[in-house]
Amino acid sequence: MFDDLIVVCRKCNKKVHPSELRRENQNSDVMVCSSCFNKAKDVSNSLEEIQKEISSSKEEKVKYYCEACGFKFTRNKSIANKSCPYCNKDAVKQANIKLVKEVKDM
Ligand SMILES: [Zn+2]
């Protein structure tokens, strides 16, 4: 009788025997089937690796200069703030290689 008991995995909706169910993780009450449990473990491992990769590639910085005060600085590409950290004016331009050369020639 008990062997006929079937539960549905919250993740994949697969019908499994209750003995196959386990907690998704230590902090979760969500019960998932063993295959989802193993998948979740793999995902959290690879997520950590991906996040490491992101944080190392995050160092892609862009050179900027301020037209108002001439202040030059580098900032993460992802930061959308366009105001100068020195004079706070909204006159910041992205300094591409050409411009830097021009400035040097002057
Ligand atoms: Zn599942």
Ligand SMILES: [Zn+2]
């Ligand atoms: Zn400035």
